[in-house]
Amino acid sequence: TTTPARQETAAAESLHGAVGGGVLQGGIPTVDMSAPRAGGRAALSRQVARACGEHGFFRAVGHGVPPGPAASLDSATAAFFALPPGEKQRAGPPSPLGYGCRSIGFSGDVGELEYLLLPANPAAVAHRARTIDATDPSRFSAVVNEYIEAVRQLACEILDLLGEGLGLKDTRCFSKLITNTDSDCLLRINHYPPSCTVHKLDHDDQCKIKSLVSTKASSNGRNLSTAGGRVGFGEHSDPQILSLLRANDVDGLQVLLPDREGKEVWVQVPPDPSAFFVNVGDLLQALTNGRLVSIRHRVIATACRPRLSTIYFAAPPLHAKISPLAETITANAPCRYRPFTWAEYKKTMYSLRLSHSRLDLFNID
Numbered sequence: 261t262t263t264p265a266r267q268e269t270a271a272a273e274s275l276h277g278a279v280g281g282g283v284l285q286g287g288i289p290t291v292d293m294s295a296p297r298a299g300g301r302a303a304l305s306r307q308v309a310r311a312c313g314e315h316g317f318f319r320a321v322g323h324g325v326p327p328g329p330a331a332s333l334d335s336a337t338a339a340f341f342a343l344p345p346g347e348k349q350r351a352g353p354p355s356p357l358g359y360g361c362r363s364i365g366f367s368g369d370v371g372e373l374e375y376l377l378l379p380a381n382p383a384a385v386a387h388r389a390r391t392i393d394a395t396d397p398s399r400f401s402a403v404v405n406e407y408i409e410a411v412r413q414l415a416c417e418i419l420d421l422l423g424e425g426l427g428l429k430d431t432r433c434f435s436k437l438i439t440n441t442d443s444d445c446l447l448r449i450n451h452y453p454p455s456c457t458v459h460k461l462d463h464d465d466q467c468k469i470k471s472l473v474s475t476k477a478s479s480n481g482r483n484l485s486t487a488g489g490r491v492g493f494g495e496h497s498d499p500q501i502l503s504l505l506r507a508n509d510v511d512g513l514q515v516l517l518p519d520r521e522g523k524e525v526w527v528q529v530p531p532d533p534s535a536f537f538v539n540v541g542d543l544l545q546a547l548t549n550g551r552l553v554s555i556r557h558r559v560i561a562t563a564c565r566p567r568l569s570t571i572y573f574a575a576p577p578l579h580a581k582i583s584p585l586a587e588t589i590t591a592n593a594p595c596r597y598r599p600f601t602w603a604e605y606k607k608t609m610y611s612l613r614l615s616h617s618r619l620d621l622f623n624i625d
């Protein structure tokens with residue numbers, strides 16, 4: 261049978277199929293980072309910049325990240341999520357980092373998930389590991405750090421390709437922001453319980469709170485119909501520079517893409533455990549004066565198996581000044597955003613709901 265979600269995917273595929281010309285595969289913008297192509301690196305950089313400019317999102321295949329660190333991290337975190345609730349709570353609450361269950365941020369958002377939010381700086385990971393894996397904290401921190409190092413390299417490569425594809429003078433200006441020793445990068449590991457009724461009660465018991473998830477409300481009036489699924493993680497854009505998501509073979513991720521008439525539609529992203537899904541964040545949209553767009557996405561749980569996803573959020577240091585690069589401001593594209601620091605942006609985002617279009621607050625009118 262064809263589920264409503266599958267119909268959405270099929271509709272989006274036919275809507276987008278003709279538009280993408282080379283970047284879209286099965287309706288999803290895809291970049292094979294290993295494929296030799298005519299035009300070499302210059303062509304690859306244009307392809308990455310185009311995906312991030314048109315969609316704010318792409319599936320990276322042939323990315324060169326070895327599977328070993330990801331497999332070790334997945335088994336370490338699966339062991340953590342299998343612990344009794346009381347033991348997991350010792351690593352929480354997420355304020356803002358640590359273990360969290362259902363509650364997201366500080367403004368009343370909830371989702372059908374439990375998660376770990378970790379700093380991506382080796383010393384801080386070692387400190388956190390003591391509460392996450394009391395029996396073998398040094399192994400846990402080694403596994404997390406090895407994964408972060410591999411993914412950081414991929415993030416830098418993508419950011420350098422973006423610098424080249426946009427024709428910037430300093431092609432490394434984005435990657436420099438995230439490799440700075442004070443950068444505020446994060447790792448998020450999400451565990452979405454099976455969402456069919458048979459397993460639902462187990463998870464309600466794990467979190468020891470009642471479900472508060474609403475599938476109707478929307479701050480911006482867009483229809484948030486979830487086609488019978490439960491909201492795992494509600495609609496939002498990522499605030500940082502770039503996010504790299506990897507998940508197991510259980511679906512749930514949806515991205516908001518415009519169709520041919522410019523109407524926004526939710527597109528179901530088929531799972532691909534060997535790929536990274538790359539999102540442009542709000543800061544990259546601001547730095548490029550809107551040439552790259554931060555995409556809205558969400559997770560709707562429909563599967564009978566748990567979904568495990570790991571997301572690396574590449575962020576600058578707290579004091580970094582974010583303002584549109586001079587090269588992106590032209591007579592036809594006047595400066596859209598006022599300067600702000602990442603610390604200022606973080607303070608704003610933690611005071612708002614998950615779905616808020618927070619970058620709009622920094623628009624120059």
Ligand code: GA4
Binds near residue numbers: 612
């Ligand atoms: C969305 C992206 C990341 O998961 C995150 C989230 C953060 C949190 O879970 O604490 C936020 C959310 C995210 C943006 C708005 C605020 C902060 C929850 C929330 C309601 C870790 C992040 O950096 O921003």
